[in-house]
Amino acid sequence: MKWIECSVHTTPQAIEPVSSILNDSGASGVVIEDTADLTKKWEGAEDEIFALSPSNYPAEGAVLKAYFPLHDNLEETIEEIKLKINGLQEYGIDAGSSKIELSEVDEEDWANEWKKYYKPVKVTETITIVPTWENYTPDANGHIIELDPGMAFGTGTHATTVLCLQALEKEVKKNNTVVDVGTGSGVLSIAAAKLGASSVTALDVDDMAVNIAQENAQVNKVDSIVSARQNNLLKTIDEQYDVVVANILAEIIIRMVEDARKVIKPGGTFITSGIIAAKKDEVKNKLESSGFEIKETLELEDWVAFIAKTS
The missing domain is CATH 3.30.70 (Alpha-Beta Plaits)
Known part of the structure; x- marks a missing residue:
């Protein structure tokens, strides 16, 4: 062919x-x-x-x-x-x-x-992204996320994804519930599960992304924790979560802030990435005006991520 x-x-x-x-x-x-x-x-x-x-x-x-x-x-x-x-x-x-x-x-x-x-790349203190065909042994406290980059939807090593992974490592606690908005390859959902979340909902508007995310969760043996399904951002979501993570464009984050506020538990965390530096203040202002407190700002290359908290 x-x-x-x-x-x-x-x-x-x-x-x-x-x-x-x-x-x-x-x-x-x-x-x-x-x-x-x-x-x-x-x-x-x-x-x-x-x-x-x-x-x-x-x-x-x-x-x-x-x-x-x-x-x-x-x-x-x-x-x-x-x-x-x-x-x-x-x-x-x-x-x-x-x-x-x-x-x-x-x-x-x-x-x-x-x-x-594609080779193994350690992107946080404990998380290494490993292509499925490579052999890699992590240290005692390390986590491996196996991905097949041939199916794209993000290989886990772009700056926006790395920022999210670093934020998840800081924020996800044992038995937390997490929703991953715009999951793509499912790498953030898999990371949340390996970091101790008891339940992870992976959402994407693209059917193929949903299928790939679920397949990747199965490869990483966290499919009992990660459930992928088609959804338009957080529309129609009624459940509440400890952590919401979204690695998408700044304009879309701004549009979904109010919905995120509704689905995050009191004291919960909203992790946002995919924000180019020029849009940093715009997203920050929207988060704060919607009742979020910026706990930490992470920056890498020309990209920004926020860790925001509800009261």
């Missing part, structure tokens, strides 16, 4: 939204060549980035490679991708040149080549 490799040269800031655009357009896998991965060091985590070769990465920025089966409507799909990437400017996201290049590859080549980009 023949595949088309669609390469998008973009900025680190745009990695997550461009990945989502490619996935939503029907990509069967996304490789992320982020130059920053070669030198990333996260506070609180050991310097554990294994065997990445600079020759596999661009000189600057990031290249996302998405794989689409060769079909008659591919040209139309690529045009839609271009329009959606250009539309990111409306959300204050600089996607750079977003130059797109296409090339034809055989199935065997792409099925194996992208594995060289």
